[in-house]
Amino acid sequence: MSEPVESFLKKIMEGAGRFVEKIIGEAHKAKVSVGTRSGIKPILSLESQFSAVKLKELVNFATERIGVPAIPNLKDQATLEIGEGPANLLPKFFGQQARAALGFEIGGSLTGRQGDSSRGYIARGHAATLPFGKDSFDYVGARLATSLQGDIIKVIKEIGRVMAPGGQGFFSDFHPFGLYAKKGTDRARSVESTIRGIEDYYKICKTAGLRIVDLREAFIDETFRSLFEADEVQAYRNVKGTPLMVFIFFFKPRTKQP
Numbered sequence: 001m002s003e004p005v006e007s008f009l010k011k012i013m014e015g016a017g018r019f020v021e022k023i024i025g026e027a028h029k030a031k032v033s034v035g036t037r038s039g040i041k042p043i044l045s046l047e048s049q050f051s052a053v054k055l056k057e058l059v060n061f062a063t064e065r066i067g068v069p070a071i072p073n074l075k076d077q078a079t080l081e082i083g084e085g086p087a088n089l090l091p092k093f094f095g096q097q098a099r100a101a102l103g104f105e106i107g108g109s110l111t112g113r114q115g116d117s118s119r120g121y122i123a124r125g126h127a128a129t130l131p132f133g134k135d136s137f138d139y140v141g142a143r144l145a146t147s148l149q150g151d152i153i154k155v156i157k158e159i160g161r162v163m164a165p166g167g168q169g170f171f172s173d174f175h176p177f178g179l180y181a182k183k184g185t186d187r188a189r190s191v192e193s194t195i196r197g198i199e200d201y202y203k204i205c206k207t208a209g210l211r212i213v214d215l216r217e218a219f220i221d222e223t224f225r226s227l228f229e230a231d232e233v234q235a236y237r238n239v240k241g242t243p244l245m246v247f248i249f250f251f252k253p254r255t256k257q258p
Helices: 003-033 052-070 090-095 152-162 198-207 222-227 230-239
Strands: 078-083 100-106 121-125 137-143 163-174 211-219 243-251
Touching (some): 052 137, 052 211, 090 100, 152 163, 152 198, 198 243
Parallel strands (some): 078 100, 137 163
Antiparallel strands (some): 163 243
């Protein structure tokens, strides 16, 4: 290679290097400036805005608004509640004339007291391995919007196993499009959660032998405002309009007779 050509190529490479360095520098400055310029704020996860206690309060509020009112008449039916303790749905089941009710608390220590057939029994364990026989319950209410849910695919399959043909129920989960942390230890969503979109629930339920009949979403809107103290108002404003939970209502088809 002649000396003039070699010198020319060297200058081109040096120029390209300076250009790349400039682009990288500009990108770095743009990244640093995000959140400092007017009208642009970084996206913050719900876990960074609220304590675990506050998040649980929001979840319970949404459940009372959407899940509880949908509980049908349960006369002479055996019912099961699954969720992080305490078992809150048992009184609702008996209020709808359930024949029997059992609360299955997941994670932590047992918070509920053992009762009799008129108040419901309390058990504890892992939702992915329910200690009940096949076709045991006519109605299931599963509060799975908790980091203790574990592998939600296994949990839903277990619900399908213990539910009697013709039975129905609902389960809740953190909304797949909500602002939840994707890493770290203090996460609302379970580290085992593989839900990426609404369509995933349909696939999982189909595999579990369940059929979805309704899906309802809960957003942090004006109805949640009363749950926030004066010093929490800014945090509320930051997340107002954010998807919080999804409620899936389903039933288990009866086996077709030959």
